[in-house]
Amino acid sequence: MRSGATYRLVVALGVWLVLLASPAWARTEVRVGVLAYQGEAAAEHDWAPLARALDQALPQHHFELRYLGLNALWQAVEHRQLDFVITHGGQYAAMESQLGASRIATLDNPRWPSPGRAVGSAVVVLAARHDLQRLDDLAGQRLAATDPQAFGGYLVALRELHQRGIEADDLSLTEFSGFPMERVLDRLETGRADAAVLRGCLLEELVRSGRIAPGRFRVLEPQSFERTGGYPCQVSTQLYPDWPFISLRHTDRALAKSVAAALLALRPLPDGPSWTVPADYQPVRDLYRELEVGPYAYLRDTTLMARLRGYWWIFLALSVGLVGWVIHTVRVESQVTARTRDLQRALTERDAAHERLLAQQEEASHLSRLSILGELSGTLAHELTQPLASMANFAHSMVRRLDSGRYTPELLLQASRDIASEAERAGAIVQRIRRFARKRGAVRQDGVPPEMVQDALELFVRVLAPAPRIEVRDSWPTGSTISCDPLQFQQVMLNLLKNAWDAMQALPAHQRLIEIEIGRQPAHCTISVRDHGCGQDDAGMARLFEPFFTTRPDGLGLGLSICRTIVEAHAGRLVAQRPQDGGAGLCFIATFPAHD
Known part of the structure; x- marks a missing residue:
């Protein structure tokens, strides 16, 4: 009996040691x-x-x-x-x-556009409530929210109303439903509230999941954030950190x-x-x-007399300081005037320096365009030679026919038309080059990405002979546009096309392929340019957009850096990545804010 108890004790001790270890x-x-x-x-x-x-x-x-x-x-x-x-x-x-x-x-x-601009509130009403169109219309109405301390579910919307002069006391009633937040929509459905506050994007999530019917509710005064990167949902307020x-x-x-x-x-x-x-x-x-809520709720209970009673010694010190300040003001008035003049002079110098910086940036962009043309100009002569040779042949033919007397008015008219056509063709090539090389300030206008890409391709093919095979996949919706400078957009595209062409010089001509894809995300235009060249190692990928970094012996290393600066100035992004299919080459992806 004792040996059995001892055995069980030893086994239990061993199990305990194993678990402990x-x-x-x-x-x-x-x-x-x-x-x-x-x-x-x-x-x-x-x-x-x-x-x-x-x-x-x-x-x-x-x-x-x-x-x-x-x-x-x-x-x-x-x-x-x-x-x-x-x-x-x-x-x-x-x-x-x-x-x-x-x-x-x-x-x-x-x-979200950024972690610091991610949370907003949507003030929602029934779609049939045509009398409620603006946040100002909520004065005297009943509001449903989640909790008095809910941020996106109440306080963000309350601040928006406060800034329009509507306080919580101006509402007929504020009813708090508790979590989950979607309960506030039940208050609208049953008529217990005229408007409800939801965290941004929750309404869209409920519609996508099928929990509420599309078009049943609408958001009051949806804000537009296109200038700051866009926002994927309708909100009635400004945005706050995530x-x-x-x-x-x-x-x-x-x-x-x-x-x-x-x-x-x-x-x-x-x-x-x-x-x-x-x-x-x-x-x-x-x-x-x-x-005046949360950590600042004490501000609601503070009056002037209460502050005087509680902090009389501070007010006494302030009074003494005020007397001293009046005396001191007379003495320092001249110093303030002198410093104001110095500040104005410094501001003037700063503005002048800023203007010089903008001019230098425009000069760098202009030099980049000239660099592209300079690198491609070796083939430009070949493109112009064809129409010039055709005009010469037509002219010599007319001379020979005139000398021999074998001509008719119809032949002369046709030859003249052919000469004029070839001259217009050569002039169009030169004019397109002049427009691209011209130095001017940035001009924003609405443009259709597929059309602007096609313009860049025509110029690229004109000045490059022989040009590689180019495939364009266009899924851009009709009626959508982007706001950009067409010349700067063309500069970015030509840089990316030229880089793709350079990367494939070691390949046979039949293997050189540039793939371009144009598409739209909810609020962005996406344009990708992929080559099938040698690609880049990890060190090169990390430095692609650094100024003066280049893998070509005759390159300046400024093209991609300037391209990224141009895209970011349009509130977009330019990134490089290896192809997702694991093939050779690189893929450059540019995004621009889009609108309908």
Whole structure:
């Protein structure tokens, strides 16, 4: 009996030692609170990939995500039940002020123009409410929102109304439905509210998922952000920074550093978010200060008499200082005048320097165009020789017929027409070259990308003989345009075509192929130019857009740098990447803001 008990004790002790030595047993738990504004199931679907990625990046830890509402999340932080928090920028601003929280990363969603301009509010009404067309029409109406502390679900829209002179007291009623946020739409459907506040893009997501019918609701006063990179959804307000990943006051600093490094190193996940360096949340603080809520709620209860009673000694010191300031003002008046003159002179010099910089940039762009023509001018003579030779042949034929007497008016008329046609052809070639080489300032106008690409191709083929085979795939929708300088657009295209041609010089003529694809994303025009040449190694890819970097012995290394500057000046992007099919060559992709 004793030997059996001893045996069981030894076995239990061995199992305990094995579990203790196991890496999984030794993993520490990291608790991350996540704001579940659409409910726990939706939050788990959105954020579970992040937990798995962090588990893989930091295998010594196990990340547990807890999905909570606004109040529950705040209470969990106060009771130190969490190590990190993922929530909207408004709650972060309050936690930073009152609980000592700090951001270590910000969501980086490719759908938004930038991490600092990602969150807005959509004020939604029933499509049949034709009496509500502007935010100003909401005065005296009933408003449905998620929670008094909801950022995109209430406060962002409230600030927009405040800036139009409509306060919360001016509304007939503000009813808060709680989470999930889509409950506010039930208030509209049942007639309990005239308007509702949704976080930006939630309405579009509900329509795509089939949970609400298209056209049932509409957004009041949709804002336009085309000049600043566009926005994929309809919102009624300005944009604010995306959600931060927050480290708390009691969080271990070494753990916070490890998590921050892991977040920034994560590759974009197919079903999860990616992260970037912390954004500037000053616009969020400005919102709270303007509305006098959250960390600035004390401003509502402050009156002049209360301040006088509580801070009399400050007002006394200010009074003494005011007397001293009056005396001091007389003495420094002359100094202020002198410094004002110096400042005006400095501003004048700065403006002059800015004008010189713009002129130098235009000069560099002009020289780049001349460089392209210079590199291609060797073949320009061949293109002009054909019409000139034809005109000479027609003229000599007319002379011979006149000398021999074998001519008719019809023959002379046809020969004259042929000479005129060839002269117009040569003149068109020269005029196109002159227009491209002409030095002038930038002029923006609406243009159709396929037409502008075709103009660039005609010029490229004209001055290049023999030209490579060029295939164009055009999926550009009818009626869409982009705002750009046609000459600068043509300069970018010629640079990319010339680079593609140079990259394929080692190939046989029948293998030289340039592929061009023109398409549209929701708010952007995308133009890609691909060659099938030698490509670039990793070091070359990293330096492609550096000024004066070139792989050609006779190159200046300015073409791609100037092209990127031109595209970015049009609020676009120019990137280079290897072909997705794994083939040879490089693919340059330029994007421009598009509009209908």
